[in-house]
Amino acid sequence: MNDKIDINYKDLRSYREINLSNLEHNLREIENIIDDNCKVMAVVKADAYGHGGVEVSRHLQKLGVGNFAVASIDEAIELRKSKIYGEILVLGYTPTSRKNDLINFNITQTIVDNDYANKLSETEGRVKAHVKIDTGMNRLGANCKDLENIVSIYKSKNLQIEGTFSHLSRADSLLEEDVAFTNNQIERFYEIIDKLKSENIDVGKIHIQSSYAILNYGHLKCDFVRPGIILYGVSSSPMDDTIKDIYLKPVLSLKSKIALVKDVKKSETVGYGNNFTTAKQTKIATVTIGYADGYPRGLSKKNMRVLINGEEGNIVGNICMDQLMVDVTNIDNAKAEDIVTLIGEDCGKYVSIDDISKINNTINNETLTALGTRVEKIYTY
Numbered sequence: 001m002n003d004k005i006d007i008n009y010k011d012l013r014s015y016r017e018i019n020l021s022n023l024e025h026n027l028r029e030i031e032n033i034i035d036d037n038c039k040v041m042a043v044v045k046a047d048a049y050g051h052g053g054v055e056v057s058r059h060l061q062k063l064g065v066g067n068f069a070v071a072s073i074d075e076a077i078e079l080r081k082s083k084i085y086g087e088i089l090v091l092g093y094t095p096t097s098r099k100n101d102l103i104n105f106n107i108t109q110t111i112v113d114n115d116y117a118n119k120l121s122e123t124e125g126r127v128k129a130h131v132k133i134d135t136g137m138n139r140l141g142a143n144c145k146d147l148e149n150i151v152s153i154y155k156s157k158n159l160q161i162e163g164t165f166s167h168l169s170r171a172d173s174l175l176e177e178d179v180a181f182t183n184n185q186i187e188r189f190y191e192i193i194d195k196l197k198s199e200n201i202d203v204g205k206i207h208i209q210s211s212y213a214i215l216n217y218g219h220l221k222c223d224f225v226r227p228g229i230i231l232y233g234v235s236s237s238p239m240d241d242t243i244k245d246i247y248l249k250p251v252l253s254l255k256s257k258i259a260l261v262k263d264v265k266k267s268e269t270v271g272y273g274n275n276f277t278t279a280k281q282t283k284i285a286t287v288t289i290g291y292a293d294g295y296p297r298g299l300s301k302k303n304m305r306v307l308i309n310g311e312e313g314n315i316v317g318n319i320c321m322d323q324l325m326v327d328v329t330n331i332d333n334a335k336a337e338d339i340v341t342l343i344g345e346d347c348g349k350y351v352s353i354d355d356i357s358k359i360n361n362t363i364n365n366e367t368l369t370a371l372g373t374r375v376e377k378i379y380t381y
Helices: 020-033 045-050 053-062 073-081 096-104 114-121 147-154 176-198 211-216 353-359 364-369
Strands: 014-019 039-043 067-070 087-090 108-111 127-134 159-165 205-210 224-226 252-264 282-287 305-308 311-316 324-327 339-346 349-351 376-380
Touching: 014 020, 020 039, 020 053, 020 211, 020 376, 039 053, 045 053, 045 364, 053 067, 053 073, 067 073, 073 087, 073 096, 096 114, 096 127, 108 114, 108 159, 114 127, 114 147, 114 159, 127 147, 127 176, 147 159, 147 176, 159 176, 176 205, 205 211, 211 224, 305 349, 339 353, 353 364
Parallel strands: 014 376, 039 067, 039 224, 067 087, 087 108, 108 127, 127 159, 159 205, 205 224
Antiparallel strands: 014 252, 252 282, 252 339, 282 324, 305 311, 305 339, 311 324, 339 349
């Protein structure tokens, strides 16, 4: 893991700075609002939302986090090989042909329904598992209305059930109809838990709160919470209201650099499609990042801001696969090798990921996870 002062930024084409101090701050903020008997299960799927699954998990482990959640078995194995020792829960589906990998790497698997439980139990070897109950999202999980089949999962001979959970599909909304739907999901979940306990079934650790449920349904009594997007210091959308407000610090900044600055005469065009025409003589900087790096092409022709030397410049023309162009006419001394901030702070000014996601008509989760492998990760404190 690199410390900021040891990095030769001149060698980097484009990069994301991951501030581990901000990650710790967000973790502590979450811990401060949950019950003392509840623990954090850090959601580090999709390369920790673009922040680096291994590095983020290592740091969280040092901070005392002992439970992690990923989307796939390969994400889990990568963490195990990187000496992440706590429980790693695969939230998604794992082919039953990979049962031995689950056992050999001590990975906990989500049971998606009764048939899946039966198939995992057909062969020798016990798999650690959490049972997912579908309470109305209609994605993964055993149907909450089918108690008989749910009970049979817990009696599977080759499953070591250590937890039971569900997922709330509208917890990010405080609209009356969405709150009613969410409360119905919660009621269904706890009804199943009570029925299972009444039949002397050990449901293990229970969990139902992801990021927004932590903020909007913090009264629920669970053994774990599953923070994802808020762990990384942002919400899915700035338009979302929450009951609890916590002070989050964005963990990721996105930066690139200028490759070339050129003078373009009045009435000339810039970029693919010739869809930007200069109104006067203009200084155009070509920046070494594009949509193949995860910077959205949908931001083309939207006057999206970037920061250079603490000053604002607007992206012009179509964003290319590997590059984009910025009008730097009003930025003094803009030159090749200057740092361009696309997300984050520069000299007291700030470009928010919220702006990018809003203009691109998406959520911050997608913007973060879309960042490509060519964008280096630099870890700072």
